Amino acid sequence: MLNRLNNKEYLYAFIGIAVLLRLLLMPFFSHVDLYSEYRRVFYVLENGLFLENSYRFVTFWLEMAGAAFSTLFINVSDGLFHLDDPTQSTSNLTDYGFFLNDPNIFRHLFFFKLPYLIFDIATAVVIWKFVDNPVHKRIALLLWLFNPVTLFATYIFGRFEVFGLFFLALTALQLKHHKFMLASLCFALALHCREINLLFLPYFLIALIDFKDHWLKNGVTLVGCLILIALIYALPNWLLSAINGQAPLLFVDPNASHDMEILNKLFSLGYYWFYPIIVCLAALAFWEWENSNATHAERFVLTSACALFVFFAFNSHSVHYSSWLVIFPVLAVQFGRRMVFPMIVFTGLWVVLWLLKTDAGVFTLFLAAPLNTDFIGLGHFPTWFNQHIANEHLNLNKAIHIVRSLFLVSMAFFAYRVLKRD
Amino acid sequence: MGVSIAAAVSSTRTAWADSLQPINRINTNRVATHHITTSDDGSHTITGTDAYVIGRLDSLENANEQTLYIHIPEISGKADLVSFELFYKLITDKRFDAAYRVKFQAPLKQVMQNQGIYLSLPSSLTVTDQQALRLDIDQCHQCRLVLPKHPEPLFSLIEATSASITNQSLTPISRVYAGIAEVEPNGITVSLQGWNKNNLQGDPSGFQIDGDDPFFASPALAISTQDLAGLYFKLNVPNGNSEVNYQVFYATEAHQFIERASSLVGVSSNAGVSEFFLPLDYLTTQAPAHQLLDRIRLDIIPNESDINSPQPWSLQEVKAVPASQAENYATLKPKRIIQRKVQRSGKKALLLNSIKKIATDWPFAILYALLLLANVIFVVRLLRRKHPNKHG
Numbered sequence: 065m066l067n068r069l070n071n072k073e074y075l076y077a078f079i080g081i082a083v084l085l086r087l088l089l090m091p092f093f094s095h096v097d098l099y100s101e102y103r104r105v106f107y108v109l110e111n112g113l114f115l116e117n118s119y120r121f122v123t124f125w126l127e128m129a130g131a132a133f134s135t136l137f138i139n140v141s142d143g144l145f146h147l148d149d150p151t152q153s154t155s156n157l158t159d160y161g162f163f164l165n166d167p168n169i170f171r172h173l174f175f176f177k178l179p180y181l182i183f184d185i186a187t188a189v190v191i192w193k194f195v196d197n198p199v200h201k202r203i204a205l206l207l208w209l210f211n212p213v214t215l216f217a218t219y220i221f222g223r224f225e226v227f228g229l230f231f232l233a234l235t236a237l238q239l240k241h242h243k244f245m246l247a248s249l250c251f252a253l254a255l256h257c258r259e260i261n262l263l264f265l266p267y268f269l270i271a272l273i274d275f276k277d278h279w280l281k282n283g284v285t286l287v288g289c290l291i292l293i294a295l296i297y298a299l300p301n302w303l304l305s306a307i308n309g310q311a312p313l314l315f316v317d318p319n320a321s322h323d324m325e326i327l328n329k330l331f332s333l334g335y336y337w338f339y340p341i342i343v344c345l346a347a348l349a350f351w352e353w354e355n356s357n358a359t360h361a362e363r364f365v366l367t368s369a370c371a372l373f374v375f376f377a378f379n380s381h382s383v384h385y386s387s388w389l390v391i392f393p394v395l396a397v398q399f400g401r402r403m404v405f406p407m408i409v410f411t412g413l414w415v416v417l418w419l420l421k422t423d424a425g426v427f428t429l430f431l432a433a434p435l436n437t438d439f440i441g442l443g444h445f446p447t448w449f450n451q452h453i454a455n456e457h458l459n460l461n462k463a464i465h466i467v468r469s470l471f472l473v474s475m476a477f478f479a480y481r482v483l484k485r486d
Numbered sequence: 487m488g489v490s491i492a493a494a495v496s497s498t499r500t501a502w503a504d505s506l507q508p509i510n511r512i513n514t515n516r517v518a519t520h521h522i523t524t525s526d527d528g529s530h531t532i533t534g535t536d537a538y539v540i541g542r543l544d545s546l547e548n549a550n551e552q553t554l555y556i557h558i559p560e561i562s563g564k565a566d567l568v569s570f571e572l573f574y575k576l577i578t579d580k581r582f583d584a585a586y587r588v589k590f591q592a593p594l595k596q597v598m599q600n601q602g603i604y605l606s607l608p609s610s611l612t613v614t615d616q617q618a619l620r621l622d623i624d625q626c627h628q629c630r631l632v633l634p635k636h637p638e639p640l641f642s643l644i645e646a647t648s649a650s651i652t653n654q655s656l657t658p659i660s661r662v663y664a665g666i667a668e669v670e671p672n673g674i675t676v677s678l679q680g681w682n683k684n685n686l687q688g689d690p691s692g693f694q695i696d697g698d699d700p701f702f703a704s705p706a707l708a709i710s711t712q713d714l715a716g717l718y719f720k721l722n723v724p725n726g727n728s729e730v731n732y733q734v735f736y737a738t739e740a741h742q743f744i745e746r747a748s749s750l751v752g753v754s755s756n757a758g759v760s761e762f763f764l765p766l767d768y769l770t771t772q773a774p775a776h777q778l779l780d781r782i783r784l785d786i787i788p789n790e791s792d793i794n795s796p797q798p799w800s801l802q803e804v805k806a807v808p809a810s811q812a813e814n815y816a817t818l819k820p821k822r823i824i825q826r827k828v829q830r831s832g833k834k835a836l837l838l839n840s841i842k843k844i845a846t847d848w849p850f851a852i853l854y855a856l857l858l859l860a861n862v863i864f865v866v867r868l869l870r871r872k873h874p875n876k877h878g
Contacts, residue, residue, distance in 0.1 A: 073868055080865035087858055092844075141821045143729060143752060158750065161824035171850050435840040437824075438772075438831045 074202060075192055079185055082209035086184070089219035090177045091170040093431045098222030099163045100155040102176055104315050105131045106145035107153070115307050116314060121300045122231075122256035123224050126179050134175030138168050150314045161437070169434050173222070180218045183230040187391070190233040194240060194361075195398040203404060204397040208390070212411055217384035220431050225384060228257030229391040232368070235268070236395050240361035244272055248289040252296035260388060263375065264368045265293075266349055271364035275356035337378045344374040351483075358399075365395045369482045373475040383418050383426050389478075396482050406481050410474045417467045419445040420460065517541045517633060517640055529560075530631040538622040543613055544639035553656075554613070555644045556603040556621060563629030567591050570603070573620040574613055582620050584739055585708065585778060589661040600655045604644075610664055613643070666710040666778055673718075674806040676782075680705045690801035695792050701785040702801060703735075703743070709779040711738070711769040715812035718805040719784060720761040724797035729753070730760050731787040731822075738769065738776035743783050745826065750787075752822030763807065763818035765825070772829035779806070 069077060105127045108114060114128075144166055147153055155163075163169065191208050195201045208214070218226050231254035238247035251268055254261045272289055273282045352367040369392030376389060389410065393403045418427040422445060425431070429443035446460055454460055518541075521534025554572075561568065568591065575586035588611070592603055607613065619641050623629065634640055667674060678690040681704050685697025723730055731752050735743040753762045769776045784801070786792075807815050831839055844851050 069869070069871075073871065077865055077868045080861060080868060084858065084861045084865065087854075087861065091850075091854065142754065143822065158824060161750070162752065162822045165823045165825070167821060167847060168850075170844060170847055170854075174850075174854070436831070436836055436843060438836050438839070 071198055071201065075189075075205065078205055078209055079188060082188070083181070083185065085210075085215070086177075086181055086219050089215070090181065091174040092435050093220040094173055094222045094434050095425065095431055096155050096157070096160045098173075098176060099160050100153060101127065101224070102131060102172075103145045103147050103155060103159075104150070104153050106140075107147045107150055108314070110145070113314065115304055120257060120259075122253050123227050123258070126183075126227055127176075127224065130175060130179040133178075134172065137175065138171045141166055141168065153315045164433050164437055173434060177219060177222060180224060180226050184214070184218060184226045187226060187230040187233050190230065190237050191394055194233065194237045194395055197398075200397045200400075204394050207394045207397070207403060207407055211390055211407060213414060214387045214390050217387035221384045221426075223384045223387075225258065225387045228254050228261055229387070231257060232261065232264070232391055233395060236361050236365050239271060239364050240359070242360065244285055244289055244360075245292060247272075248292045249296060252293040255293070255297050256300070258388075260375075260385075263345075263371055264364075266345075267352055267367040267371060268364055270349060270352045271360045271367070274360070341374055341378050345371055348374070361395075362399050365392050366399065366401075366482050368392050369396055370479050373479045373482075377472045377475040383422075386414050393478060393482065400485075401482055403478075403481060406474065406478045409477060410471075413467060413471045413474050417464070417471050420449065420464045420467055422446065522631065528632075528635070530633060532563075532623060532626050532629045532631060535627065536622075537624075537626065538620050539633065539640060540618060540620045541640035543615060543617045543619055544642035552607040552609065552611075553644050554605040554607055555642050556605070557634045557638060557640055557642070558597060558602050558631065559634060560632035561594055561597050561623075561626075561629060563594060563626050565626065566595070567593055568597070568626050568629070569624040571622040571624065572605070573622070574611065574617070576618050585663055585666045587663045588659055589663075590657050590659045592657045596655075596657070604656050605659060606656050608659070608662055608664075611662060661706065663706075663708060666708045668710045669713045669806050669808040671808060671810055673808055673811060674709060676704065676707060676804040676806060678801060678804065688798070692798045692800050694794070694796065694798060695786065695788050696794055698788065698793060699785070700788060701783055703783040704781050704804075706781055707779060707806075709806050711766070711775075711777055711779055713808050713810075714769065714779060715767050715807045715809045716763055716765040716815065717782060718761070718763050718803070718807050718815055718818065719801075720759065720803040722758055722798075722800040722802055723755050723760045724792075724795065724799060725758050727755055727760070727789075727792070730755055732762070733785040733787060734764055735783040735785070736766065736779060737781040737783075739778040739780060740774070740776050741828065743781070747828050748826055750824040750826075751820040753820050761818055762820045763815035764823075765812075765819060767809065767812070768825075768827055768829045768831075772827075772831050772835065774829065776829070 105124065108116075108124075109128060109131060144163060146159075163172075166172070188205060188208050191204050192201055195204045214226065214229075217223050231250045235247045235250040235254060238244070238250055247268075251261075251264075255265075269286060269290065272285055274285075348367050348370050352363045355363060355366075358366070372389050372392060376386070390407075393401070393407060397403050422428055424441070424444060428445070429439040430441075432439040449460055449463065454463075517539050519530065519537075519539050521532060521537040522530045522539065523533050524530050556572075570590055570592065572588040572590075573582035573584070573586065574588065575583040577583045588605065588607070590603075590605065597603055613619070621640075623631070681690060681702045683689075683693070683700075683702050685695060685700040686702065687694045687696050690702060717734065717736075719732070719734070721730075729752060731750065733748055733750050735745075735748040737743050738747070741747055749764055751762055751764065753760050766779070769779070782804070784804075786799070
């Protein structure tokens with residue numbers, strides 16, 4: 065049946081199936097972080113503080129648009145998103161409990177995730193356009209649409225990672241078409257979605273260089289793109305400062321500046337081993353420089369993918385951050401890289417690792433609490449492991465270390481497949 | 487009965503089902519024991535958390551007498567005070583009814599001096615000849631106990647005018663459980679008399695808040711949860727309090743007031759009236775079921791401006807609502823509510839309750855189902871389309 069479909073029909077059919085799957089998840093699952101995020105959004109909406117906030121600017125404004133749209137369909141209960149102190153905006157379980165029992169919770173969750181769905185599907189379309197080979201197109205599409213990691217991060221946990229991934233994919237697409245300024249614009253917008261995207265800046269800049277061109281032309285391109293990125297990146301802060309003066313930022317510790325906040329987030333993730341990251345990232349930059357025969361998009365995609373493998377190999381991270389790992393390997397399919405098996409290995413290890421590592425609410429049935437608060441406290445795998453598997457030779461910690469090591473191996477496997485030219 | 491009534495009843499059931507066959511045993515040996523071991527010298531030691539003795543009430547000479555003599559010649563332990571519970575209603579051969587019991591405490595010294603315990607039973611409580619009684623000795627692990635030797639009875643009724651009884655020797659009863667109130671078709675209006683209060687000035691009909699932890703706690707209610715849908719509260723609040731937060735604690739036969747069995751609600755008041763309905767149907771529909779709503783406590787979570795404000799509040803009405811009237815009160819269930827409960831749905835109930843919750847917002851559920859259906863139709867039509875061109 066599938067072979068009968070032409071490419072366009074194939075795209076539509078699988079987007080249809082993917083949307084169906086996502087719709088089935090959207091209203092019924094959530095982590096407390098999603099509520100916290102939208103509490104900030106509603107705080108800004110209710111207080112009209114649009115010009116005082118530059119916290120993950122693009123992400124936040126997209127979510128605000130979604131929330132504003134949702135109010136057309138929802139009579140928001142009084143006080144549901146009330147926030148006493150915006151600098152302490154992460155919700156406690158009591159406030160989240162009120163949200164869980166709100167009669168409109170399914171509507172809220174549906175509309176909260178609607179912008180994610182739109183950008184998720186838009187990313188699929190970008191991937192489809194990015195990959196040329198018809199067979200590769202289909203592989204890349206399926207890898208994106210049905211990988212459990214982004215499905216979990218976006219529709220079960222309920223995080224906004226897909227915005228940043230969309231802009232990164234769009235950056236790669238613009239690079240493919242040699243539209244460097246547009247690529248820079250997209251990259252700058254990606255920076256406003258997630259701080260981690262700063263990691264890719266050196267590789268993006270190197271990817272802009274065309275080694276066949278004169279150094280002056282390359283220099284102009286580089287400087288022009290860098291200025292554009294810097295301008296777009298700094299623009300919200302400058303605009304807000306110009307309009308409002310140096311108003312304190314919402315939702316962040318008043319003692320930390322915005323820039324410091326980003327750096328703190330980037331560098332305080334909990335590194336198992338910091339120095340290999342620096343060495344490997346530098347080596348990647350050299351590899352990209354030396355790999356001058358490859359296209360702009362190929363260099364950007366492959367080195368960015370590997371940068372993330374390095375980052376995740378030596379870093380402790382939250383469960384949904386793993387979704388960052390997905391986009392570049394999917395795009396790497398365009399360059400003939402065989403990504404299906406590494407993706408399966410990575411996904412399997414990710415599931416096992418988080419089953420073992422989870423606390424009460426990250427990878428448990430706590431995420432189904434919108435359906436019924438009786439789910440809270442259920443499905444805690446570490447407890448089951450301790451009761452049924454753990455023994456004097458294999459305790460939970462040891463199991464976590466083993467699987468974490470295997471996870472590192474899966475990153476190495478990914479890197480091998482990405483760097484290996486068939 | 488060391489840990490809880492429910493645990494005791496449960497373990498009683500288990501023990502009897504296994505081996506005790508109490509009535510037969512009492513007939514032959516006079517007493518039956520649980521979590522109590524017997525030494526060679528005939529003394530006993532409490533070895534478990536659910537220690538009790540069961541015996542038959544000795545023959546009555548005067549049926550009108552209501553002074554019960556519990557003949558315990560000796561009891562020794564670390565604590566000065568021992569808690570007892572006397573169960574006086576046997577439901578079946580295997581189980582005493584937890585709703586019919588008497589709680590009291592007695593100093594060890596007094597028990598020793600009087601060579602037993604004298605209880606003046608209230609007139610509402612009747613005991614009859616040869617009736618089986620069960621005496622639980624709470625939280626007295628490793629206490630040493632001497633029980634009367636056959637044929638001396640453990641329980642007997644004596645004349646109130648007996649010379650051996652003085653006011654000092656009578657052990658005061660701390661609480662009598664004399665059955666539970668079934669929820670009537672129109673509900674039970676809970677009396678507001680005798681409620682304890684904290685950080686409140688006045689009584690339920692008019693009070694001010696003078697501290698940051700104001701609450702009213704009811705006396706023992708003993709309402710059956712069998713047909714109970716929930717509790718209805720109605721208060722008059724000072725004007726200006728458009729949104730008031732409350733926390734309602736409820737005690738059952740298994741626990742006193744605990745955080746894990748309480749509900750937080752945020753209630754919008756209308757013209758100074760704040761009313762809400764708190765569902766409690768899960769007490770019987772979910773596991774572990776609790777049979778008895780014993781007490782309730784209403785905490786007002788005050789704003790700073792409420793404390794020491796001269797404006798009066800009043801608790802107008804508290805009502806136990808039966809299942810048959812639950813629908814009438816459904817609109818009074820607060821939108822802002824967190825119910826912390828000891829009970830939990832089983833797998834099937836969890837699924838059904840989840841579906842019910844989705845169906846509650848039926849306009850959304852219908853639109854959502856239509857959206858899914860449209861999506862399915864779109865995909866199916868696309869997949870079934872016959873197209874000669876493989877790659878467009």
